[in-house]
Amino acid sequence: MENITTLGEYIIENQSDFPYSSGELSKLLNSIKLASKMVNHEVNKAGLVDIIGGIGDVNVQGENQQKLDVFANTKFIQAITNRDIACGIVSEEVEDYISLHGSDNTNNGKYVVLMDPLDGSSNIDVNVSVGTIFSIFRRITPVGTPVELKDFLQPGSAQVAAGYIIYGTSTMLVYTTGKGVNGFTLNPATGSFYLSHPNIQIPENGQIYSVNEGNYSHFPQGVKNYIKYCQKEEENRPYTSRYIGSLVSDFHRNMIKGGVYLYPNCVKNKAGKLRLLYEANPIAFIAEQAGGKATNGHKRILDIIPTELHQRIPLFCGSSNMVEKLESFL
Numbered sequence: 464m465e466n467i468t469t470l471g472e473y474i475i476e477n478q479s480d481f482p483y484s485s486g487e488l489s490k491l492l493n494s495i496k497l498a499s500k501m502v503n504h505e506v507n508k509a510g511l512v513d514i515i516g517g518i519g520d521v522n523v524q525g526e527n528q529q530k531l532d533v534f535a536n537t538k539f540i541q542a543i544t545n546r547d548i549a550c551g552i553v554s555e556e557v558e559d560y561i562s563l564h565g566s567d568n569t570n571n572g573k574y575v576v577l578m579d580p581l582d583g584s585s586n587i588d589v590n591v592s593v594g595t596i597f598s599i600f601r602r603i604t605p606v607g608t609p610v611e612l613k614d615f616l617q618p619g620s621a622q623v624a625a626g627y628i629i630y631g632t633s634t635m636l637v638y639t640t641g642k643g644v645n646g647f648t649l650n651p652a653t654g655s656f657y658l659s660h661p662n663i664q665i666p667e668n669g670q671i672y673s674v675n676e677g678n679y680s681h682f683p684q685g686v687k688n689y690i691k692y693c694q695k696e697e698e699n700r701p702y703t704s705r706y707i708g709s710l711v712s713d714f715h716r717n718m719i720k721g722g723v724y725l726y727p728n729c730v731k732n733k734a735g736k737l738r739l740l741y742e743a744n745p746i747a748f749i750a751e752q753a754g755g756k757a758t759n760g761h762k763r764i765l766d767i768i769p770t771e772l773h774q775r776i777p778l779f780c781g782s783s784n785m786v787e788k789l790e791s792f793l
């Protein structure tokens with residue numbers, strides 16, 4: 464039998480790579496793994512929502528079916544809280560940060576987790592892939608004190624881990640702790656994630672550009688010019704456009720095949736649409752760890768000092784040569 468590694472084994476085997484390696488970050492990653500399996504189970508049944516009463520199915524608590532993004536939010540928060548390792552959580556679904564005090568009220572958690580529990584959730588109704596995105600920092604306030612806003616407003620370069628789960632044709636968990644990027648695919652038969660994509664590298668060049676071209680007329684001129692450059696027939700450009708409208712899926716495809724993802728600022732979304740703390744930062748960390756790039760058009764995403772929890776930002780990321788070419792237009 465081939466050498467097979469599960470995500471749980473991989474996390475334990477590589478624990479010494481983690482900064483401070485006390486095993487706590489491993490437990491935190493395991494809690495995310497656990498919640499992702501529950502969310503995956505619900506996402507897979509999404510098409511049955513309208514007839515679910517009729518087939519006698521109820522959700523895991525025996526309650527009526529919840530909206531999936533609310534369900535995902537609850538599951539990830541519960542799983543993280545239960546491990547007693549994080550001192551705070553920021554979620555796209557919750558306005559303010561959540562302060563965790565630990566079961567013994569000692570505020571001993573060392574990490575903060577920032578997440579989008581179900582990104583691209585507008586795609587669920589039409590059976591298109593969605594994802595979960597997470598970002599983990601070590602707190603900067605002293606252990607033993609309540610978490611503060613500044614623990615969450617750290618630049619992306621200080622992330623100790625980041626990743627995403629893609630609920631797609633296969634469900635995958637992809638993450639980095641700053642030592643490269645690895646992807647694990649869920650085997651529904653065993654309920655385990657297996658290392659299927661070790662040491663993922665984004666091709667330096669690619670053929671795919673991914674952007675919502677419906678917003679074209681509102682884009683900054685530089686972005687319009689780049690899109691025109693990709694489309695120029697007379698120069699026999701190799702480019703093709705692919706856009707799902709689900710950041711995790713669009714990014715994941717481009718990371719595997721080579722490509723660039725664009726969500727610029729535009730008239731409709733003056734600061735951009737995507738959120739810095741739990742969309743752009745974790746994706747940027749993964750992009751860089753896989754050899755790619757991520758920028759807001761002028762600055763490396765990971766160097767940006769956040770000012771607000773739900774701050775929006777333009778995002779351009781993917782294959783390094785493509786991002787550089789794009790930047791030359793901005």
Ligand code: AHM
Nearest residue numbers: 581582583584585675708709710711
């Ligand atoms: P959401 O967090 O409300 O789901 O929005 C984020 C999503 C991303 O997954 C996706 O890349 C983007 O919004 C698509 O936006 P648009 O529909 O404007 O192209």
Ligand code: MG
Nearest residue numbers: 555579582583
């Ligand atoms: Mg989102």
